[in-house]
Amino acid sequence: MEEWLGPLMFAGALVLIFSGYPVAFALGGTALLFAFLGVEMGLLDWHLLLTMPDRTFGVMSNFVLLAVPFFIFMGTMLEKSRLAEDLLTTIGQLFGPMRGGLALAVVFVGTLLAAATGVVGASVVAMGMISLPVMLRYGYSKELSAGIITASGTLGQIIPPSVVLVVLADQLGVSVGDLFVGALVPGLMLAGMYGLYAVGVALFRPEQAPALPPEARGLSAGALLKRVILVMMPPLVLILLVLGSIFAGVATPTEAGALGALGAVLLALANRRLSLAVLRETMAETTKLTSMVMLLLIGSTAFVLVFRGLGGDLWIEEMLTNLPGGVAGMLFVANLAVFLLGFFIDFFEIAFIIIPLLAPAALALGIDLVWFGVMIGMNLQMSFLTPPFGFALFYLRGVAPPEVKTTQIYRGAAPFILIQVLGLLLIILFPRLVTWLL
Numbered sequence: 001m002e003e004w005l006g007p008l009m010f011a012g013a014l015v016l017i018f019s020g021y022p023v024a025f026a027l028g029g030t031a032l033l034f035a036f037l038g039v040e041m042g043l044l045d046w047h048l049l050l051t052m053p054d055r056t057f058g059v060m061s062n063f064v065l066l067a068v069p070f071f072i073f074m075g076t077m078l079e080k081s082r083l084a085e086d087l088l089t090t091i092g093q094l095f096g097p098m099r100g101g102l103a104l105a106v107v108f109v110g111t112l113l114a115a116a117t118g119v120v121g122a123s124v125v126a127m128g129m130i131s132l133p134v135m136l137r138y139g140y141s142k143e144l145s146a147g148i149i150t151a152s153g154t155l156g157q158i159i160p161p162s163v164v165l166v167v168l169a170d171q172l173g174v175s176v177g178d179l180f181v182g183a184l185v186p187g188l189m190l191a192g193m194y195g196l197y198a199v200g201v202a203l204f205r206p207e208q209a210p211a212l213p214p215e216a217r218g219l220s221a222g223a224l225l226k227r228v229i230l231v232m233m234p235p236l237v238l239i240l241l242v243l244g245s246i247f248a249g250v251a252t253p254t255e256a257g258a259l260g261a262l263g264a265v266l267l268a269l270a271n272r273r274l275s276l277a278v279l280r281e282t283m284a285e286t287t288k289l290t291s292m293v294m295l296l297l298i299g300s301t302a303f304v305l306v307f308r309g310l311g312g313d314l315w316i317e318e319m320l321t322n323l324p325g326g327v328a329g330m331l332f333v334a335n336l337a338v339f340l341l342g343f344f345i346d347f348f349e350i351a352f353i354i355i356p357l358l359a360p361a362a363l364a365l366g367i368d369l370v371w372f373g374v375m376i377g378m379n380l381q382m383s384f385l386t387p388p389f390g391f392a393l394f395y396l397r398g399v400a401p402p403e404v405k406t407t408q409i410y411r412g413a414a415p416f417i418l419i420q421v422l423g424l425l426l427i428i429l430f431p432r433l434v435t436w437l438l
Helices: 001-016 023-040 045-058 064-078 082-094 101-117 120-137 141-155 162-172 176-204 221-247 254-271 274-307 312-321 327-341 347-364 369-382 393-397 406-429
Strands: none
Touching: 001 023, 001 274, 001 312, 001 327, 001 347, 023 045, 023 274, 023 347, 045 274, 064 082, 064 120, 064 162, 064 254, 064 274, 082 101, 082 120, 082 221, 082 254, 101 120, 101 141, 101 176, 101 221, 120 141, 120 162, 120 393, 141 176, 141 393, 141 406, 162 347, 162 369, 176 221, 176 254, 176 369, 176 406, 221 254, 254 274, 254 393, 274 347, 312 347, 312 369, 327 347, 347 369, 369 406, 393 406
16 A cells, blocks of 8 residues: 555645645645655655755745746736737737737747747737737638737747746756757747748738738828838847846846846837836736746645655656656657646646656656746746646637637647647657757
8 A cells, every 4th residue: 555655645735636636735735645644554654745945935935946937927017018019019010910920920929929028828828919900800710819919928838938948947946047049949939930920821821811901901101111110229238138047147136137128128118108007017916926926836846745754756756767768658648748737727737846856767767857837837838828728718808809719719729739849749750950059
């Protein structure tokens, strides 16, 4: 019976999570229940749990995790001050005269917002509120419009400075900066693949992605150029300062995140968009998201502590390292588990539950943990698009007009899930896509 406590604990946590119980409490509650069983069976001592306060203090004093609220604040400030809206409107006018131009504009802005915010919800909501009505008004397919917006919004998951990459780096015990550098090329590659798909639709099914009519293009060429410079340059400079300081080794991700948060406030102030209401909303959203991450981390810390005390980590490691095919078998099972869990639970929850269990096996098999983290990050990105609980789908459903049905949003996301699978396969087959900048 003793050897089954670890697997039973893992299964029990999943049952509680899938029942709809809050994940942080499901993990913590499962830890306490199985700690009691372990003590009663003579496998554990209550002294094991005395280390929990020290571990909690270690989580709360982790300097690297300070980057999470800074990047969330930066992205939320750009959204609440409507600077992201300005960027989206301007790029739409720039690309509009091309067939499929609005779809390309969404991909381009999604890439910029990903690099400026790292927050998926803010990107999807902003683009859904601004671009979707315009695309539908000028004859774009509802499926293409929904798919390109939700997929481009998820680029904040893989393009630095991604909040999930910060969490993955912490869970894997690798440098956040290295994970950011490794994810840059795969993230831009994925954005390029989205753009190619939009171009392909415009070429082969032009009725689904028409060009904007002349009367809808608004500004003259000179006025548009001026607006592009005034609207695009400040966010681009902010992105270059934040990412450039990390890549050059001048600042840690936490310090760069603080710089980005301050830069977003200054941009809002310079555009006369900074108000007490905007600041209050930004701080409230940042507090809510950061608190969720911290509670999940504390719950997962308790779970992993008891799980390892019961030998569950050795069970997982032995199972993964002895799979047929060695490294290939382990990667297949790991990716399949992350992909399937993505249908039901949030990417943060997957990161906190699965990564501490996969990392020791990956290390034992000699897998580069930076490459492994980027691969998992790419896979986690699919969790935003996979029904029934894909968060990007629900973000768009919340702001889409009534004529766009939920089934159309799901159908629109399907081609982009396949593109993400292709991107994941390319990373696995060509690891240099991740490692060549390191």
